[in-house]
Amino acid sequence: MNKKFLAAAIAAATFGTQAVAVELYNNEGTTFSVGGHVSINLNGSEQGDTDVGSNSPRININATHDLGNGFTADARGEWQLNYLEGGENTFTTRLGYLGLTHDVYGRAVGGTQWAPYYDVAGVADMPIAFANDFIYDDHGNLGTGRAEKMLSYRNAIELGEAGKLGFGLGWQGTNDTTSESWVFEDKNEDGIADGPAELVKKGVVYDDRMQLALNYSIMGAKVGYTYNTGDFKEVGAKKETAESHLVSAAYGSYGKGLYLAAVYGSNEYMNFNDKKRLAESNTYEALVAYALPSSLNLSLNYEKVEGKLTSNSATETAREEMALQAEYNFTSKFVGYAGYQFDLNDSNNRDTDSKWALGARYYL
Template sequence: MNKKHLAIAVAAAFYGSQAVAVDLYNEGDTTFSVGGHVSVGLGGSEEGETEVKQVSPRINVSAAQDIGNGFVADAKGEWALNYLEGGEETFTTRLGYIGVTHKSYGRGVVGTQWSPYYDGAGIADLPIAFANDFLYDDQGPLGTARAERMISYRNTYSLNEAGTFSFGLGWQGTTTGETLTTNEIPAEYDDRFQIALNYSIMGFGLNYAYNTGDVKTATLDDTALSHMFSANYGTYGDGLYVAVVYAMNEYMNNGLEESIAIEGLLAYALPSSLNLSVNYESVEDDKNNDTIFSQMALQAEYNFTPSFVGFAGYQFDLGNDINVPEDDMWIFGMRYYL
């Protein structure tokens, strides 16, 4: 691969958000770009009020430079935007890392980044309005999506006509001052490790990931771990796309001792740029055989231009066994990519 093209492609290949950016500087072996999106919608639910909502807006800056001998260095900073309320929380960190990539030796990254676990677990986390929840609930410090203070390594090997094989490794050190998100319970985490494997051929992908680390709270001192299996076919936004994620967890979902998390996505993009999808998600307390939540959403996205997308979705609450009131949700809005 041409080194300059490799430098430009680095940022697009290794994070979960859609890679739309504008080059502010592109000279020789160095690039600098700004990206992200502004997303707003009108939404409500059976239990809540109808209001204007922001839908995960963010802004980012990226730079890449050829540093010789086939290596390309890159850096990225990304911040969530709270432009409806502002104040001290107007900008909060989503990503911040430095990476080095070689087409033969692979890629290493240090900082807050999308994790190797998410490479396989996030394949259904794609629709704008409603997508994956269980990867984010109480799991930020465990690196199931964005992983803070992580060191990671990835590499891909071509098997010629037999497809490609990829793997990723991730490590996070001991941290204190964290909280279990749902209940804001103070927590401490020892070293955390993860490994992710992928095999791809003819549009099909198979994934496995293992994630583990010790977690301690006032009432818990145990090892959190997850075995994640997933499969997908196609490209989201280009014809047929199918993805299924199945995770067997211990102390990963809302502190449950044993849980099963499932996510499925079926989408079809028409030549007119209308993308229709249905997704399903549930988390089960496997030890007590209780449904923590289950939901299904019907969604549509339409690309008026490559940078301007309209979207709408209705999410059905399919019920639970923990006496939480059911709450169907809906939203429609627009997203403008910077």
């Protein structure tokens, strides 16, 4: 492994169209920086009114410290900013972890982090307005996006002119998300609680989860495979295994000329259809983007999720969308964007709801 691994491994934790941070301190092997971005956009859809929204705004703090003997420790905290409405939840946690990296021995991370699974699955999750959605189906517990309470390890082997081979491992412990609440019976079905109260328990208990990610890159092209598995039990149901096999391929660098990416996943109990967990599902994502020398980046992406609620039921389309988007870098820190997402899922006479967004993002 060469010494580019350290910088690449730490920077990879940012993810997104751009990674911008202001370094506030750099002395005797210790650095401290602040980053993130804020955005404002107009949102609209076929079935909804136009309103003002934001697109995943966040603020983060990052620190690194040279431990000597080739080891570097780094820490990151990142919070979503809820600045459009007042209230108590101004900040909600997105990331929080401690990492240890060595040029030869690889990188270990503990905390809420981007999972090794996402290293493979996230290659098409690039545009600002509309991007990959199925990755984020219960991603904190399933470890498909920002995995909560995860221990991970990554390493890579440089093969010279033959490219680079990388791998990642991830583990999450048992997580009990169940809760209890009193529910009052509505005897007359008039919306008024006029019957006895019942203590109702709901939620999911997730057992230990494991994942493996493999990727190979050469001459601007990258292919990957990832496996994710672990048991879970919903209240009132039997224990099942949530499992995913996913492959991806990508070429180029998003925002620099031509970029191509495709993802396919074969899953069990990993995806949802109208909040109902699918016993079996197939997921598809594709992205074609081209950035002109003028800093205008045009893209077309497609996503589909289809599956069965039970192993014996018919296959249904849970999601099918296609989006046309444009992003323009006025400066390295200020980006304008626009997109229109076509809702293609009209199965079972479902009413489609295509969406559009027009906005700007400022990187701190």
